[in-house]
Amino acid sequence: MKRQLRYKFLFIIAVILVSLYGIIGIPRSKSELVANWEKNIHLGLDLRGGTYLVVQVQQQDAFNAQAGSDADRLKDEARKANIQFADIDVEEAKSLATAVKAAIVVKGVPSTQAGSFRSIVNDKFPQWLSTPLNGTDYRLTMKPSEALQFWQNVLSQSKSIYDRKINALGLSEATVQQRREDADSELLVQMPGVDDPGRVKQILQTAAVLELYDVKGGPYASREEALAQNGGVLPVGTRLIGAPGSDPNARGGGVYLVARTPIIRGPDIRDSRPQQGQLPGNWETLFVLSQDAARRFGTYTAANIGNRLAIVLDGKVLSAPRIDAEIHDTGVITGATTQQEAGDLALNLKAGSLPAGIVFEQESTVGPSLGADSIREGFVAGVAGVLAVIVAMLIYYKKSGINATLALILNALILIACLSYFGAVLTLPGIAGIILTIGMAVDSNVLIFERIREEAREGKAPAAAVDAGFSKALLTIIDTHVTTVVSCAILFLFGSGPVKGFAVTLVIGLVANVFTAVFVSRFIFDWEMSGPKPVRALSI
């Protein structure tokens, strides 16, 4: 018996030491203690401050763009194969829900050429499924399996671009992840320590699609004017670009007639950085092209000296300078007024262009001041509550109240240590879990003590009363704990972030509680009664 007690004692001491090590390590000074504590206890965004964003990737943009470029290719292929058609146009998807329905509508293919048209679609456009509308018209939609693949690609591309943007901003702790497992379109961006998300949101939102086009005409004030100037129809292989209805002489204004395909696209950019402009207070963004693109660009500019080149960012014509000489691999975008503005554009160009636009679905920004307040208030409330409980236990259960108090403190210690070892994040709902744990811990002690009292009242000797009390209360404790663990398992499986945090802390607390209330408290009783003097009455 004595020997068994000694083993139990050593085991409890070991648990305490391991727990302490998990929380504060082996500190050599007070400052190291604080540093270790801060390193080991990970606070959630709601407690330490930070921003949490949910962005919805507007898949329809990517689907529409894909349909658009494939429609252009289809026209070229049809012309090459001498297939006649009245019109090939895109039927755009209007919302995220209908994104996969973006279609290419082909009209007026003579029925005699139907076979060759179909074989072009089958051979050159395997992504698309052609459905005849009537004898001469067809509607092409993406095959379901291809659409799913495309959807996932858009999402993972967006995710990696966000990763790059956030890294470039120096937010090393920030993470980007898919909000839910299923083929959803939402990304979760968590940025600890960021309490002014304005700039970050701006950067995330910028699609940064940079394109350089050969200018064929303009600027015009409106689409109508552009058409009128060109005899009512656009020349083959051209398109209109820019902001209709704006001042053609202003920056970013006017409508330009440009070649349909850009000479340079976003992916051609190798590097980009901000630099001081020629005038003081002016900043510009320099971009450097990849080797391949530089060669192409050199040939093009050499052959087009005197022509104009439109620099288009996210559909806006930033400028349309005249080509004065052969340009190889660099260009500048002017017009920024601060270094940050030029720098942000450089960052966006380097990160790559987003395949689709985004909408912010959710933002939660907690400033460090509120986080600090919550921690302080939560701490004060927790300590006040626990102290009140301890005082009440000591009054009500006299010396046995000490058992309960030790068990309670050890429970908290183990709980915090487990959070640290598991790398779990402590959030407000997690604190709720801790509070429920305290309640359950108090309850276990009360259950046991009441049982011991009952047994003692029936005339049992102290040792027998303790024994019977513990073994009878154990069944009840296991039932209440397992029921709660079962519900926690459900919360963990089906709940979202905050609810999960609650479940995790609670389960850890419950397991720790079975150990402290049953094993440790029992040990203290046994140890008390193993002394040389026989115990006549329990202080309970």
Add this chain to the structure above:
Amino acid sequence: MEIFKRTNFDFLGKKWPFIILSLLLTAVGVISLVVKGGPKYGIDFNGGALMDVNFKQRPSAEDIRAALRKKITGEIEVQEVANSQEVLISTSVRDPKGLEAVRNDMLATLNATFNPGMAGKLDINTATQGQLVEGLREPLAKAGAALNDDQLQALVSRILTYRDTPPRSGLIRNLDELSAVQGVTPGVLGAIKGVVVPGNLHVGRVEIVGPKIGADLRRQAINVVLIALAAMLVYIAFRFEWMYGVAAVIAVFHDTIITIGLFSLFNKQIDLTVIAALLTLVGYSMNDTIVTFDRIRENLRFHMRGSFREIVNASINQTLSRTVLTSGLTFLTAVSLFLFGGQVLNGFSFALVVGIIIGTYSSIFIASPLLIALKDLVESRRKNVRPSAVDARSRSVAGSVKGIKTVK
């Protein structure tokens, strides 16, 4: 010390007033819910924007509302946080694309209305690290206290940490306070005063939730609570008997309904933290009920004398001391949380305070009478079952027994 010694109250004899009280509370809650068109969801569940603003001197809720009304079309709610100068401003926005605009409009309007005459100066209470670094670089150089980039970043970060630490909680009232910050010499302070002013407000928290996510979270929260209840029912049915499971789950459901009803009655919003509180309260209440049921089971096993009703009543009495003590102690924790826990935990602790009271009483006056009623119902059914059905059942049992025998 002992409060209850061998009590023998006839709880079940006095159940009716309590059952009627429960029904009444439920009815009041449900009526309030119906009249108000469902629970008052926080922006987490409904979509909208919420801002937690700390003022030096809080303007009246009406002033804030009037100022915001000019820019924002949706319903604006201004809630004053007790014992502080803090205000919670929320507005519901149904259009996901309008959320960004609302956020910026709210900030701009608050600044324009309550921070007049800041022309060209930096407000230390709303400035970001980047803005302060940019704003202070030149003045510091001019004041002969030029710092390199790293030093400047570190200084600004120290100033902001100082600002955000309680008791300032984000609000510097007087720039002279900054002299407590390491590195702010009188020269530096002079330079700071040249370009920086202390504004009247600080935004501690911004929450924006799109309607889609809101609906998503709402559906998920309801599902998760229902599934958790079902899982508990299965477990209790497995450990005890199905009747116990049903009685326990109905009692817990009753607690949840009443708490949600009271939230509606007191016009309190239900948000994600309240859901956490509801889960906590489900945990407590379930715990209470199981302790009583456990005792009933034990008494039945040891063949206590008396009818089922008497055994249940005795069990309640035997566990009464524990029930009152545990509830009392956890109640202490909940009350301290309600009093000192701050506004973020306010809804949570309110649900807890209410929940503990209701949870304790429901395990005595709802769960136990329900268990007896279920048992009576089952037994009277069993008696009334037609003989042929009994025959069929006993035959099949006999058959299965025979089956086992042959295997052996």
